[in-house]
Amino acid sequence: MNIKFKKLNKTIVKCKKCPRLTNFIKKISLEKRKQNIDEKYWGKPVTGFGDINGKLMIIGLAPAAHGGTRTGRAFTGDKSGDFLFKCLYSVNISNQDFSRKINDGLKLNSTYITNVLKCVPPGDKPLNNELIKCSNYFIKELDFLKNLKVIVALGKVAFDNCLKIYKKKFKLDKKFVFKHGKKYLLPDQKILIASYHPSPRNVNTKIITISMINQLFKKAKKIAKI
Ligand code: SF4
Helix, strand or coil: CCHHHHHHHHHHHHCCCCHHHHHHHHHHHHHCCHHHCCCCCCCCCCCCEECCCCCEEEEECCCCCCCHHHHCCCCCCCHHHHHHHHHHHHCCCECCCCCCCCCCCCCECCEEEEECCCCCCHHHCCCHHHHHHHHHHHHHHHHHCCCCCEEEEECHHHHHHHHHHHHHHHCCCCCCCCCCCCEEECCCCCEEEEECCCCHHHHHCCCCCHHHHHHHHHHHHHHHCC
């Protein structure tokens, strides 16, 4: 981790710019979920993690209430993370097929994982002003990841909000319509790939399967030259 990222992450973890979200995190972390009632929740904004020299970025919308907000790492300790890491392991993006807690030995191959918004919003619905406030952190991540070539957005909401931030940063006026597996050229020459979210609902209804997501990540690796 270089100094720029260390400084950024320190700022994010302490951030309280969105009182509605800060209060919601506090509430979740005090009430907890039945199966985690004896655990101490992370209870703060969640930073990105992985290889800061990586060519691939994987983004979600926001940390999960009892996943990232509990464990302190994105896509860690929840069912979406379980599914995602099964896929990432089978395509050699991660060194293990699970992501349960910080310090569980997880390593990513040329890949950085983050969320557009660093705090979980109620009902997974952030307000526009919260997205605007948090977008500066995401823009910094994009700037600091010098080798970044490909972004995989997990879910339409992450995809749309990533594009909102690009619109703000680059005055992008082109309309991109979400389609699973489709790739889009961004104004900074990075490639954005749209993916369905690895949520239990999408997995249980077979909207996505392991082989579909594996294929998508193989394509992302090929484009990024990993
Ligand atoms: S969503 Fe972003 S800007 Fe708002 S409090 Fe969390 S880290 Fe800060």
